[in-house]
Amino acid sequence: MISVDLTSMIDVVFQLIIFFMFTSQFSELRRTEIDLPRQPGEEISVRLEPSMIVDLTHDGQYLVESKNVDLNVIEQLARAGVSSQNDTDPFDVLIRPDRNASVIYLDRLLLRLSETGVQRWKLATVEGGES
Amino acid sequence: MSVAKKRNSKRSAALGALPLTSMIDVVFLLLIFFLVTANFSKEEHELPAALQTDGGGVRSSDLQPQVIHIKHQNGKPLFTMGEVALSDGKSLQEFLVSLPKEPGVAIKSDPDVSISAVATALQAARNAGFQRRSYVPTDGD
Numbered sequence: 001m002i003s004v005d006l007t008s009m010i011d012v013v014f015q016l017i018i019f020f021m022f023t024s025q026f027s028e029l030r031r032t033e034i035d036l037p038r039q040p041g042e043e044i045s046v047r048l049e050p051s052m053i054v055d056l057t058h059d060g061q062y063l064v065e066s067k068n069v070d071l072n073v074i075e076q077l078a079r080a081g082v083s084s085q086n087d088t089d090p091f092d093v094l095i096r097p098d099r100n101a102s103v104i105y106l107d108r109l110l111l112r113l114s115e116t117g118v119q120r121w122k123l124a125t126v127e128g129g130e131s
Numbered sequence: 132m133s134v135a136k137k138r139n140s141k142r143s144a145a146l147g148a149l150p151l152t153s154m155i156d157v158v159f160l161l162l163i164f165f166l167v168t169a170n171f172s173k174e175e176h177e178l179p180a181a182l183q184t185d186g187g188g189v190r191s192s193d194l195q196p197q198v199i200h201i202k203h204q205n206g207k208p209l210f211t212m213g214e215v216a217l218s219d220g221k222s223l224q225e226f227l228v229s230l231p232k233e234p235g236v237a238i239k240s241d242p243d244v245s246i247s248a249v250a251t252a253l254q255a256a257r258n259a260g261f262q263r264r265s266y267v268p269t270d271g272d
Contacts, residue, residue: 007157010157011156011160014157018160031175036175037250039176039250039251041177041178042177042178094177099245099250100245100246103240103243103245103249106246106249107242107269107270110266110268120180122179122180123177123178123250125176125250126173127173
């Protein structure tokens with residue numbers, strides 16, 4: 001009778017799990033590190049992933065999926081998102097701004113988004129001393 | 132051989148020898164797995180708001196929303212609503228509690244204000260019980 005070495009089997013299984021986790025969800029593992037506004041935010045019972053996440057750095061650079069993009073690219077992405085939205089899955093944007101960034105950059109981004117038909121947006125915050 | 136030693140060798144033979152090298156291999160693999168998948172960053176929260184433009188991008192309502200105008204004074208944000216000027220989020224929240232909630236609240240900001248002041252105003256409006264909160268971006272160009 002052939003005996004199966006369980007320890008080696010578990011070893012191989014874990015190797016496979018790690019491999020598939022890395023290849024399938026690598027982009028979701030980390031978000032760009034940003035000094036977010038320090039507010040408790042809103043308690044949401046069911047947290048839905050936003051349709052689009054835009055990071056806004058202290059010096060006014062916009063990042064989508066950790067890549068530096070200009071407002072024209074964001075506008076294109078938003079237009080595509082708005083055109084494909086429906087009642088059950090409305091297009092919304094999560095903005096992750098540096099808390100010390102000037103509001104000018106936020107206004108420029110929101111004006112572009114409003115031109116594409118975006119009506120709802122969310123500001124990312126972290127809990128901590130009020131800023 | 133003593134009686135105790137004989138008993139021990141019998142027990143290990145019955146259980147089978149533990150392959151230590153493979154066991155350490157698996158333990159280290161698990162350690163790496165949890166280190167990689169663990170999220171050490173702070174948990175993020177959200178402050179939802181509607182987007183409203185001066186041109187009326189959002190469906191107009193019968194009631195005009197109350198407007199919080201954020202200004203910059205002596206290096207600090209100043210939250211004004213008509214004649215009332217408030218210097219921090221706590222006092223803004225206390226003031227907002229006394230206002231009617233149906234019209235909603237709109238937030239406008241001067242260009243030299245930091246984004247944290249906008250977050251403070253949104254949080255105060257949310258804590259005061261306003262369901263309809265909108266932000267009015269201004270064209271700084």
